[in-house]
Amino acid sequence: MIRYSILVFGILATFLIAMFGLTILPKIFIDEGVTEPVYFTPFEVTEGHRVFVREGCIYCHSKQVRPEGFGADFERGWGRASVATDYRNLLPHNLGTMRTGPDLANIGARQPGEDWHYLNLYQPRAINEESIMPPFPWLFEEVGEDARPAHEGLNLPDEYRVPGRKILPDDEARYLVAYLLSLDQQITGVD
Amino acid sequence: MGPKKELRVTDLDRSARYVVLFLIISGIFWLLFGTLLALLASIKMHMPDWLGGFGWLTFGRVRPLHLNTMVYGWASMTGAGVALWILSRLLKTPILLRGYIMVAGLVWNLALLAGSVQILAGSSRGIEWLEFPVSTMVVIVLCVLIMSASVILMIRYRRVKQLYVSVWYILAAFLWFPLLGLVSSLPIFDTPTVQAGMNWWYAHNALGLWFTPIGLAAAYYFIPKVLGRPIYSYGLSLLGFWGLALFYNWNGFHHLIGSPLPTWFVTISIAASVMMVIPVVVVAVNHHMTVVGSFSAVKYSPTLRFVVFAAMSYTFVSLQGSTQALRSVNEVIHFTHFVVAHAHIGMYAFVTMMLFGACYYIIPRITLQEWHSKALIKWHFWLTAIGIVIYAGALQYIGLFQGWDMNNPDVPFTDTVSMTIPYLMARSMSGFLMTAGHLIFAWLVVKMVFRTGEQPDAPLIWEKIRREFAL
Known part of the structure; x- marks a missing residue:
C-alpha cells in the first residue's frame, strides 16, 4: 500500500520538477537573447x-x-x-x-x-x-x-x-x- | 476518537446527491452549448461565408470557445462531480465541504458565462487552451481548489485503511490542476517563445494531469465494480500511476517540434512521450485482464459499454500520441487535421465517453430513479461512438495526405486546402450524429432528475443478468 505522505510527495515532486524543466528553464535560456534588442514596434x-x-x-x-x-x-x-x-x-x-x-x-x-x-x-x-x-x-x-x-x-x-x-x-x-x-x-x- | 460509525452506501449517495448532481448537470449544460459551437465552427470550415457578417460568430472566436466550454465546462465540471462521488464511495466518507462546493460550482458557472462573452466579444487571451482572460481563469482555478480541499479532507477523515488506485489518481488530479492553472496565469512568461513553451506544457498537461487521471480513476472504479471482480494486478496499477506521473509531466514540448525553441527541450519531450508507452500499456493490460472472460457484460451494462469504449480509446490515443511525437512522423502530421482528430480521440472517445459511462452508473444511485429507455441509451452510445469514429477516421485519413502534400513543394498550397473539403463535410455530419446523442443523453437526465412523466420502477436494461453482475 502506498503511504499517504509518499503519495503526496511524489505527486508534487514529479509535477514541480517537470514544471521547472519546461517553463522556468526555457525562460532562463531564451529570455536573455530576446529582451536585449529594442524593437521600436x-x-x-x-x-x-x-x-x-x-x-x-x-x-x-x-x-x-x-x-x-x-x-x-x-x-x-x-x-x-x-x-x-x-x-x-x-x-x-x-x-x-x-x-x-x-x-x-x-x-x-x-x-x-x-x-x-x-x-x-x-x-x-x-x-x-x-x-x-x-x-x-x-x-x-x-x-x-x-x-x-x-x-x-x-x-x-x-x-x-x-x-x-x-x-x-x-x-x-x-x-x-x-x-x-x-x-x-x-x-x-x-x- | 472512538471507532467511526460505518456508513451505508445509500447514506453516502444521499449526502452526495445535490453536489454531484449540480456539477453533472452544469457540465451537461456546457456540453450542449459547446456542441452548438462545434457545429458552427465545423460548418464554417466548408461554408466560410455562412454567418460571415457577424464578428462575434467568426470561426476564430467560435472555435476557441468550443474548446474552452468543453474543457472547463463539460469535462471539468462533470469530471469533478464524478471524481468526488467515486472518492466518497471508496473512502466511505460523505463528500466534505458540500456547501462550499455548491457555491464554488455556482461561481464556476458564472465564470464560464463571463468567459464565453469575453471570447465572443473579442477579449480572448489568445493562447490555445487558455483563451479565457487570466482573471476568469483564476476564478475557475479557485473553484477547483475548494474541491481539492474537500478531496484532501475526505482522505484525512476516511473510514477505510487502504487507498485504492482510483484515489491516487483523483488526489493527483486535484493537486495538479490548480497548480497548472495558477502557474499558467503567472505574468512571468513575457516573451513569445517562452510563452509558447508554457502554452504547450499547460495544454498537454491539462489533458494528461487533469482529465486523464479522472478518466483512469473512473475506469479503475467502474470496470471492477460492474463486473464484481477485483482489479487484475496491484503491481501494475502502481507502475501505471507512477509512470504517468513521471513521464506525462514532460510531454508538452512535442507540440513544438520544428519551432524556434531550443531543440534539446523538444528532445526531452519526445523521449518522455515515447516513455509514456510504459504506463499506457501497463494500464491497458491491467484493465484487459480484469475484463477478460466477462466481455459480454458490455452488452447489458450501459456503464460498462461506455467505459470499455473509453478505456480502449485511451490506449489507442496514447500510443498514437507517442508515435506522433517522433520527428519523422511529426514532420508530416504537425499543422494538419490529423492532430485535431487526435485531440478529439483524447477528449471525446476517451474522456467524454468515460464520463457518459460514469453518469449512467451514478445518477440512478444518487436520485433513486431509473433510466427511462434502454433503446435511447443504446441510441446515445451508437450515435456518439459512430460519430467519433467517422470524425477521427475522416480527418486522420485526409490529414496524412494534407501533410504529405504540404511537404511536397510541387503541390500548390491551395490543393492542400481543397482536398480536405469532402472530409470536413464528413466531420460536420459526424458532428450532427454526436449532437443527436448529446440531446438524447440530456433528455434522459432531465426526465430522471426532474421526475417528469411516468417513473419506471425497475432497472430497464440489465434485467437479464442482474444476478451475475452488479450493473
Missing part, C-alpha cells in the same frame, strides 16, 4: 497584432517556419527558419499549430501589397475561389460611391460589388495589414 503594428489575436487568425495560420530539410517550408518560399527574435516580443505569442491556411511568418515579404491584403480580408474568395478563410467585413466601411473622393474603394470582382457603394478599410483593417506587412524576416532576426 510602431503603434499600428502593435494594434494590428491585437486584431490578429482577437479574430483568432492563429487557429488556421501558423507563424513559425520550420528549418530547411524539415518539411518543405523553405522550398515553399515561406522564409528561413524562425528565430525567437522574429516575434518582436508581442504577446500573446502566436506560433500556432495549424496550417489550414499558409504560414504567415514571412507574409509581409511574400505579399507586400496593401491592396491584396484588404481584398483578402474583406472577401478571400475575391482572390482565390477555393479559399475557405472567413471574411472580415466588420473591419471595413461601406460608403456611397461619391463619398470621400480621395479614397478609392476596394477593387472587388463584380460578384462581390454593391452597386453604387464602395468599400473602404477602417482603422482596424489598416492596423491589421500594417501588422501583416511587418511580418518580414528580412527585417528582423539573423540570416
Whole structure:
C-alpha cells in the first residue's frame, strides 16, 4: 500500500520538477537573447497584432517556419527558419499549430501589397475561389460611391460589388495589414 | 476518537446527491452549448461565408470557445462531480465541504458565462487552451481548489485503511490542476517563445494531469465494480500511476517540434512521450485482464459499454500520441487535421465517453430513479461512438495526405486546402450524429432528475443478468 505522505510527495515532486524543466528553464535560456534588442514596434503594428489575436487568425495560420530539410517550408518560399527574435516580443505569442491556411511568418515579404491584403480580408474568395478563410467585413466601411473622393474603394470582382457603394478599410483593417506587412524576416532576426 | 460509525452506501449517495448532481448537470449544460459551437465552427470550415457578417460568430472566436466550454465546462465540471462521488464511495466518507462546493460550482458557472462573452466579444487571451482572460481563469482555478480541499479532507477523515488506485489518481488530479492553472496565469512568461513553451506544457498537461487521471480513476472504479471482480494486478496499477506521473509531466514540448525553441527541450519531450508507452500499456493490460472472460457484460451494462469504449480509446490515443511525437512522423502530421482528430480521440472517445459511462452508473444511485429507455441509451452510445469514429477516421485519413502534400513543394498550397473539403463535410455530419446523442443523453437526465412523466420502477436494461453482475 502506498503511504499517504509518499503519495503526496511524489505527486508534487514529479509535477514541480517537470514544471521547472519546461517553463522556468526555457525562460532562463531564451529570455536573455530576446529582451536585449529594442524593437521600436510602431503603434499600428502593435494594434494590428491585437486584431490578429482577437479574430483568432492563429487557429488556421501558423507563424513559425520550420528549418530547411524539415518539411518543405523553405522550398515553399515561406522564409528561413524562425528565430525567437522574429516575434518582436508581442504577446500573446502566436506560433500556432495549424496550417489550414499558409504560414504567415514571412507574409509581409511574400505579399507586400496593401491592396491584396484588404481584398483578402474583406472577401478571400475575391482572390482565390477555393479559399475557405472567413471574411472580415466588420473591419471595413461601406460608403456611397461619391463619398470621400480621395479614397478609392476596394477593387472587388463584380460578384462581390454593391452597386453604387464602395468599400473602404477602417482603422482596424489598416492596423491589421500594417501588422501583416511587418511580418518580414528580412527585417528582423539573423540570416 | 472512538471507532467511526460505518456508513451505508445509500447514506453516502444521499449526502452526495445535490453536489454531484449540480456539477453533472452544469457540465451537461456546457456540453450542449459547446456542441452548438462545434457545429458552427465545423460548418464554417466548408461554408466560410455562412454567418460571415457577424464578428462575434467568426470561426476564430467560435472555435476557441468550443474548446474552452468543453474543457472547463463539460469535462471539468462533470469530471469533478464524478471524481468526488467515486472518492466518497471508496473512502466511505460523505463528500466534505458540500456547501462550499455548491457555491464554488455556482461561481464556476458564472465564470464560464463571463468567459464565453469575453471570447465572443473579442477579449480572448489568445493562447490555445487558455483563451479565457487570466482573471476568469483564476476564478475557475479557485473553484477547483475548494474541491481539492474537500478531496484532501475526505482522505484525512476516511473510514477505510487502504487507498485504492482510483484515489491516487483523483488526489493527483486535484493537486495538479490548480497548480497548472495558477502557474499558467503567472505574468512571468513575457516573451513569445517562452510563452509558447508554457502554452504547450499547460495544454498537454491539462489533458494528461487533469482529465486523464479522472478518466483512469473512473475506469479503475467502474470496470471492477460492474463486473464484481477485483482489479487484475496491484503491481501494475502502481507502475501505471507512477509512470504517468513521471513521464506525462514532460510531454508538452512535442507540440513544438520544428519551432524556434531550443531543440534539446523538444528532445526531452519526445523521449518522455515515447516513455509514456510504459504506463499506457501497463494500464491497458491491467484493465484487459480484469475484463477478460466477462466481455459480454458490455452488452447489458450501459456503464460498462461506455467505459470499455473509453478505456480502449485511451490506449489507442496514447500510443498514437507517442508515435506522433517522433520527428519523422511529426514532420508530416504537425499543422494538419490529423492532430485535431487526435485531440478529439483524447477528449471525446476517451474522456467524454468515460464520463457518459460514469453518469449512467451514478445518477440512478444518487436520485433513486431509473433510466427511462434502454433503446435511447443504446441510441446515445451508437450515435456518439459512430460519430467519433467517422470524425477521427475522416480527418486522420485526409490529414496524412494534407501533410504529405504540404511537404511536397510541387503541390500548390491551395490543393492542400481543397482536398480536405469532402472530409470536413464528413466531420460536420459526424458532428450532427454526436449532437443527436448529446440531446438524447440530456433528455434522459432531465426526465430522471426532474421526475417528469411516468417513473419506471425497475432497472430497464440489465434485467437479464442482474444476478451475475452488479450493473
